[in-house]
Amino acid sequence: xxxxxxxxxxxxxxxxxxxxxxxxxxxxxxxxxxxxxxxxxxxxxxxxxxxxxxxxxxxxxxxxxxxxxxxxxxxxxxxxxxxxxxxxxxxxxxxxxxxxxxxxxxxxxxxxxxxxxxxxxxxxxxxxxxxxxxxxxxxxxxxxxxxxxxxxxxxxxxxxxxxxxxxxxxxxxxxxxxxxxxxxxxxxxxxxxxxxxxxxxxxxxxxxxxxxxxxxxxxxxxxx
DNA sequence: GCGACAG
DNA sequence: ATCTTGTCGC
Numbered sequence: 001x002x003x004x005x006x007x008x009x010x011x012x013x014x015x016x017x018x019x020x021x022x023x024x025x026x027x028x029x030x031x032x033x034x035x036x037x038x039x040x041x042x043x044x045x046x047x048x049x050x051x052x053x054x055x056x057x058x059x060x061x062x063x064x065x066x067x068x069x070x071x072x073x074x075x076x077x078x079x080x081x082x083x084x085x086x087x088x089x090x091x092x093x094x095x096x097x098x099x100x101x102x103x104x105x106x107x108x109x110x111x112x113x114x115x116x117x118x119x120x121x122x123x124x125x126x127x128x129x130x131x132x133x134x135x136x137x138x139x140x141x142x143x144x145x146x147x148x149x150x151x152x153x154x155x156x157x158x159x160x161x162x163x164x165x166x167x168x169x170x171x172x173x174x175x176x177x178x179x180x181x182x183x184x185x186x187x188x189x190x191x192x193x194x195x196x197x198x199x200x201x202x203x204x205x206x207x208x209x210x211x212x213x214x215x216x217x218x219x220x221x222x223x224x
Numbered sequence: 225g226c227g228a229c230a231g
Numbered sequence: 232a233t234c235t236t237g238t239c240g241c
Contacts, residue, residue, distance in 0.1 A: 035231075037232045044232095072232075074229040081231070103230050113230070134230045172230080 031096030032200025119177025126176030
């Protein structure tokens with residue numbers, strides 16, 4: 001694997017290009033992005049789905065299968081998953097006006113989680129939605145769906161801890177690129193439909209897993 | 225040295 | 232992330 005210090009510098013440089021600004025207008029489409037992994041195939045499957053807003057009906061989707069070229073190292077996730085995700089994005093006829101990405105936005109030691117990284121490289125409005133905390137301090141949000149508390153890192157707010165379902169573990173939301181802190185919370189809550197994860201990400205997750213399963217069934221016997 | 229640590 | 236069976240609750 002490459003020199004992590006060099007990659008850190010790369011992240012710091014890209015982080016300077018992150019812009020937290022309001023969305024120019026109400027989105028017509030909202031996308032979801034996720035990556036699954038198959039041990040038996042030793043492949044990553046990136047999936048991007050595009051939904052119409054506010055109906056959330058599917059518009060289109062794209063997949064990309066790719067071999068693993070980088071190990072999972074906390075805070076360097078994008079060097080493993082971003083290439084496949086960017087390719088999937090290129091396969092869409094039309095990019096979404098806003099993209100929710102499975103992982104952190106600026107809630108990252110160098111303010112460049114995978115959602116922020118993708119946003120800067122693709123120059124697209126993005127929001128990070130993670131199922132677990134990477135960094136930051138916070139107080140537990142109230143148990144009711146819709147409640148949220150700020151996520152702080154080094155004295156500044158970098159995101160939110162959001163209760164998307166009553167009585168269920170919260171998710172960690174942070175702006176990626178070209179959205180504000182307020183936008184990140186607003187659009188995550190707006191796209192939730194009774195599940196822990198917002199619909200765009202939930203569907204991207206479902207589709208990438210289904211892809212992995214079908215690909216494995218197609219191949220003879222190479223399980224484990 | 226020890227614990228934490230997205231997917 | 233993935234590997235795995237049953238189990239609890241709406």
